[in-house]
Amino acid sequence: xxxxxxxxxxxxxxxxxxxxxxxxxxxxxxxxxxxxxxxxxxxxxxxxxxxxxxxxxxxxxxxxxxxxxxxxxxxxxxxxxxxxxxxxxxxxxxxxxxxxxxxxxxxxxxxxxxxxxxxxxxxxxxxxxxxxxxxxxxxxxxxxxxxxxxxxxxxxxxxxxxxxxxxxxxxxxxxxxxxxxxxxxxxxxxxxxxxxxxxxxxxxxxxxxxxxxxxxxxxxxxxxxxxxxxxxxxxxxxxxxxxxxxxxxxxxxxxxxxxxxxxxxxxxxxxxxxxxxxxxxxxxxxxxxxxxxxxxxxxxxxxxxxxxxx
Amino acid sequence: xxxxxxxxxxxxxxxxxxxxxxxxxxxxxxxxxxxxxxxxxxxxxxxxxxxxxxxxxxxxxxxxxxxxxxxxxxxxxxxxxxxxxxxxxxxxxxxxxxxxxxxxxxxxxxxxxxxxxxxxxxxxxxxxxxxxxxxxxxxxxxxxxxxxxxxxxxxxxxxxxxxxxxxxxxxxxxxxxxxxxxxxxxxxxxxxxxxxxxxxxxxxxxxxxxxxxxxxxxxxxxxxxxxxxxxxxxxxxxxxxxxxxxxxxxxxxxxxxxxxxxxxxxxxxxxxxxxxxxxxxxxxxxxxxxxxxxxxxxxxxxxxxxxxxx
Numbered sequence: 082x083x084x085x086x087x088x089x090x091x092x093x094x095x096x097x098x099x100x101x102x103x104x105x106x107x108x109x110x111x112x113x114x115x116x117x118x119x120x121x122x123x124x125x126x127x128x129x130x131x132x133x134x135x136x137x138x139x140x141x142x143x144x145x146x147x148x149x150x151x152x153x154x155x156x157x158x159x160x161x162x163x164x165x166x167x168x169x170x171x172x173x174x175x176x177x178x179x180x181x182x183x184x185x186x187x188x189x190x191x192x193x194x195x196x197x198x199x200x201x202x203x204x205x206x207x208x209x210x211x212x213x214x215x216x217x218x219x220x221x222x223x224x225x226x227x228x229x230x231x232x233x234x235x236x237x238x239x240x241x242x243x244x245x246x247x248x249x250x251x252x253x254x255x256x257x258x259x260x261x262x263x264x265x266x267x268x269x270x271x272x273x274x275x276x277x278x279x280x281x282x283x284x285x286x287x288x289x290x291x292x293x294x295x296x297x298x299x300x301x302x303x304x305x306x307x308x309x310x311x312x313x314x315x316x317x318x319x320x321x322x323x324x325x326x327x328x329x330x331x332x333x334x335x336x337x338x339x340x341x342x343x344x345x346x347x348x349x350x351x352x353x354x355x356x357x358x359x360x361x362x363x364x365x366x367x368x369x370x371x372x373x374x375x376x377x378x379x380x381x382x383x384x385x386x387x388x389x390x391x
Numbered sequence: 392x393x394x395x396x397x398x399x400x401x402x403x404x405x406x407x408x409x410x411x412x413x414x415x416x417x418x419x420x421x422x423x424x425x426x427x428x429x430x431x432x433x434x435x436x437x438x439x440x441x442x443x444x445x446x447x448x449x450x451x452x453x454x455x456x457x458x459x460x461x462x463x464x465x466x467x468x469x470x471x472x473x474x475x476x477x478x479x480x481x482x483x484x485x486x487x488x489x490x491x492x493x494x495x496x497x498x499x500x501x502x503x504x505x506x507x508x509x510x511x512x513x514x515x516x517x518x519x520x521x522x523x524x525x526x527x528x529x530x531x532x533x534x535x536x537x538x539x540x541x542x543x544x545x546x547x548x549x550x551x552x553x554x555x556x557x558x559x560x561x562x563x564x565x566x567x568x569x570x571x572x573x574x575x576x577x578x579x580x581x582x583x584x585x586x587x588x589x590x591x592x593x594x595x596x597x598x599x600x601x602x603x604x605x606x607x608x609x610x611x612x613x614x615x616x617x618x619x620x621x622x623x624x625x626x627x628x629x630x631x632x633x634x635x636x637x638x639x640x641x642x643x644x645x646x647x648x649x650x651x652x653x654x655x656x657x658x659x660x661x662x663x664x665x666x667x668x669x670x671x672x673x674x675x676x677x678x679x680x681x682x683x684x685x686x687x688x689x690x691x692x693x694x695x696x697x698x699x700x701x
Contacts, residue, residue, distance in 0.1 A: 164474030
């Protein structure tokens with residue numbers, strides 16, 4: 082059985098969401114203990130991961146150094162985090178596998194994800210990223226073509242396009258290595274967003290991609306039976322934050338769509354995870370599970386977390 | 392025939408060494424035209440590349456944003472450039488290959504390179520990187536553990552360890568994909584420097600690795616017959632900068648070592664290229680060639696550039 086594990090931001094940052102190098106390293110090491118347990122139990126694993134806090138830090142560096150070195154666009158920021166997070170995962174996972182006597186090679190693939198240049202996100206960006214700034218500083222950046230929005234007491238925040246992922250361009254490479262016995266890390270941060278020009282060639286674009294929606298198309302492309310979305314809660318929760326809140330166990334894709342339509346899941350956090358879980362199963366996947374990193378082994382077997390299956 | 396092409400910094404930067412995103416993109420596109428010509432002629436190609444100007448920019452961002460976001464160490468900077476340069480190469484090379492009707496997949500592998508934690512570079516760093524700073528600013532950074540040296544009128548410059556590359560950890564992955572018909576980009580910037588801890592696990596370290604010396608060990612590890620070091624001159628030159636200057640054509644490794652010992656090549660630029668070229672042939676490689684990007688096709692066939700062979 083092959084499982085695609087999508088690691089949330091909390092698996093790559095320290096207490097309070099710190100993206101300091103030592104905190105990222107410790108968080109990744111801890112996450113890889115769970116992943117190595119899963120692999121040691123005989124499950125074939127492909128990994129993907131988020132990159133929100135890391136891209137946030139890169140954008141701050143872009144801004145503060147802009148007078149001295151040219152800022153790099155969002156697609157480059159995504160590529161940068163594939164390198165750093167990918168390399169941390171390799172070192173930690175190699176160590177955790179060796180400690181369990183598991184002889185498997187690991188690899189990180191720089192991965193591009195195709196999006197549509199006509200995606201509505203490019204004309205009406207909605208995805209908030211990076212730090213809050215006072216209005217006057219935000220307005221300077223808006224004069225340079227960025228979109229910023231007021232967000233109450235915290236200040237203004239940049240919003241960018243988060244287009245639908247259409248195809249993981251480098252999925253065949255990930256699949257080939259997985260079929261050769263590798264544990265592969267790919268499509269980090271949802272993949273580097275690229276559009277296809279009329280001549281057929283690919284070109285990076287300024288956008289971010291939801292890593293769970295990307296995982297939902299990467300999973301079938303690499304022959305995964307199960308998609309596990311590892312986050313910081315054990316289950317998706319109905320009526321979250323109300324007295325009627327209750328954790329969701331086994332659910333069909335159709336039921337899950339009804340819950341989503343009824344507004345049970347927050348658009349910025351659990352919503353895309355639910356959507357990704359449903360899409361994978363609707364597309365023919367055996368099972369999607371939303372759960373915490375601690376439960377990924379039971380999740381793959383269908384005995385923990387919020388389990389979406391027909 | 393398989394060739395490892397090591398692309399110098401000039402293949403990834405614009406006029407005057409600019410590392411602005413648009414300049415890097417244009418430079419890479421131009422370089423990939425030559426690489427695609429080589430592949431279209433029937434040569435099997437593995438690519439590696441430098442990252443000096445790019446790491447220089449990342450260090451400036453580290454410094455200028457340090458009060459707001461935590462600086463990342465040099466191994467992370469190297470990983471970041473593997474992501475960005477690797478992704479630019481993929482897009483440009485895919486396009487250049489398609490334009491020639493060549494149906495080959497491309498992949499970029501995040502690559503670690505093993506170094507010795509006891510390498511003398513770690514106690515006596517000698518490799519200058521990043522920008523020049525006034526003495527007072529350099530001294531502040533020295534208080535944070537960095538080594539900076541006065542460099543005359545230009546100011547002070549940071550020096551870091553540039554340890555000997557011992558093993559390209561992820562070379563088997565590069566080789567597997569190359570054997571599967573891929574054009575693979577690997578060991579960018581010489582690879583992300585890692586040391587092996589007593590328990591056998593790998594850990595990133597603050598250092599930079601000479602990309603040509605790394606290429607000299609990557610080449611045999613991936614079964615390359617020829618190592619081409621693509622730089623901004625057509626040949627290595629004896630008595631460079633003197634009235635006796637003459638370009639060097641075909642030369643044996645032993646002769647090349649004599650020229651090097653006699654001081655014909657600058658330690659910071661042509662020296663490591665000559666050393667890498669000689670090592671590859673001494674280790675059993677068919678041929679090393681030092682030449683400009685424009686001549687890599689003839690170089691592989693042994694009809695251009697400075698050709699080191701027995």
